[in-house]
Amino acid sequence: MRTSANVEAVRELYDLARHGKHVEVRSRLRDDVTWRPAREGAWKPCVDADEVLRTLMWRAGLNKLRPSETIDLGDRVLVQLRGRGVERLGAKGLFPRLFQIVVFRDGKVASIQDYARRDDALVAAGVKAG
Numbered sequence: 001m002r003t004s005a006n007v008e009a010v011r012e013l014y015d016l017a018r019h020g021k022h023v024e025v026r027s028r029l030r031d032d033v034t035w036r037p038a039r040e041g042a043w044k045p046c047v048d049a050d051e052v053l054r055t056l057m058w059r060a061g062l063n064k065l066r067p068s069e070t071i072d073l074g075d076r077v078l079v080q081l082r083g084r085g086v087e088r089l090g091a092k093g094l095f096p097r098l099f100q101i102v103v104f105r106d107g108k109v110a111s112i113q114d115y116a117r118r119d120d121a122l123v124a125a126g127v128k129a130g
Contacts, residue, residue, distance in 0.1 A: 012028075013025060065082070
């Protein structure tokens with residue numbers, strides 16, 4: 001089965017960040033990109049590309065977060081992350097998991113939103129009724 005361009009872009013983004021490729025990661029982010037936490041107050045939301053870049057480099061590099069599962073949803077991708085410290089970022093459960101909806105616009109990342117539960121992410125993406 002062939003992987004969509006957006007799914008491949010998410011995997012590349014995390015791989016580049018894990019390897020410290022700042023310039024390449026930044027080139028894949030829109031200037032007005034945002035990143036919101038799974039729960040209010042967990043950490044300060046990112047409101048521009050520089051903040052998202054720093055957060056992504058920290059998460060993928062130091063904490064070794066990486067996509068373990070991805071689902072193509074058109075202009076967005078549902079991502080399940082694995083790695084160290086996901087519970088600090090809002091993940092819950094006996095085996096903490098963190099989910100994201102990564103939205104693309106014009107081939108670049110426009111927004112990232114973290115979710116503690118898969119169902120919450122699917123509802124936010126409009127795939128599942130709340």
